[in-house]
Amino acid sequence: MAARTIGLLSLAWVALGTLLSAQMVTLETIAIVPMAADLVRASGSHAYVAAGRTLTIVDIRDPSMPKTRGSVALDEPVYGLAVADSKGYVANGLRGFAALDLSNLDAPKVIGALKTPGEAVRIALTGSRALVANRMSGVQVIDVSTPQTPVALGSYYTEGYTRDVAAAGPFAYIVDSTRDFAVVDVSKRGEPRSLSTQELTGQTALVAVRGAGLSTEPPNVYVLGGGVLQVFDLTSPSTPKKVTTFKISERSQAIAVDGTIAYVAAGSDGLQIVDLSNPEAPVGAGSYTKSGAVRDVAVSGELVLVAAVSPPGVHILRKTR
DSSP: OHHHHHHHHHHHHHHHHHHHHSOOOOEEEEEEEOSOOSEEEEETTEEEEEETTEEEEEEOSSTTSOEEEEEEEOSSOOOEEEEETTEEEEEOBTTOEEEEEOSSTTOOEEEEEEOOSSOEEEEEEETTEEEEEETTTEEEEEEOSSTTSOEEEEEEOOSSOEEEEEEETTEEEEEETTOEEEEEEOOSSSSOEEEEEEEOSSOOOEEEEEOTTOTTSOOEEEEEETTEEEEEEOSSTTSOEEEEEEEOOTTOOEEEEETTEEEEEOBTTOEEEEEOSSTTSOEEEEEEOTTSSEEEEEEETTEEEEEEETTEEEEEEEEOO
16 A cells, blocks of 8 residues: 555656646737738748738737738638748638748739649648648649749648648658548659558647757657647658647647647637647646637747637737746
8 A cells, every 4th residue: 555655646746747847838918910810820020811812911020019011812712821931822722822922011912823633721831842731632742942933743642631731851741531640751853752651549630840950859740630639759750659649629720839839729718838848748838718719820939929719810929938
């Protein structure tokens, strides 16, 4: 009995130590931009907000006094959005892929487009390549080195409906409706090369990556779905190692990873924050529920931007930890 008691006390101390060492994050609202908002991305001192077919730029150089700048209408709803170097890249539904010039804050414009098979729903960037997840036809690899004339390089077909794609360096990470998690080499021109595919337990809806390019640690990939966050060690892309699972909201619909902290947009469950500094033992690091249902989230330095429905708009939050 004494040994059992000591063992239980030891486990309790380990759990308490893990909780105390977590990077707890608290957030305060510093401004709300009243506007329709389905997606939000941040780059430098600007936010990019998509609602339906419209993309709008918001100046957040003074986050307490955000200013709405120009907007541009696309042919189809903006289902996926990535921003880099004053360019925007859009998964544009049945129209496929679109490239935007965002350098003029007051007059963003479409500068290139490429029809992809199926319905473009997600997008990721790696170098000069855009990876477009098409619901029924896999992932298209597109050369965007000249965004005015994007060039299709190859495709990777998934067994089920493609749900999400993330990218880091030469690799793409893909999840589909058959619960497959695939790692694909997209560095070469032509058809991407499959490195590994494994069927996961539970649903697979979202995928995100952390640690790419950091010599001190291997990349970690996170797969969300069905109320579970699964953590994978991608030290060897051909043999991903599942490290652990972590209970998360079943309403999770977007994730932004900032260093070792993940911010999860969880619909009516608000914004959930997870400390991933120890991949083997993720820890809840806070939440934010003052904005009603949360549709999307982006991080820019000390700012966390939330696309929310109550009150509707982009809620600009500041980390106070």
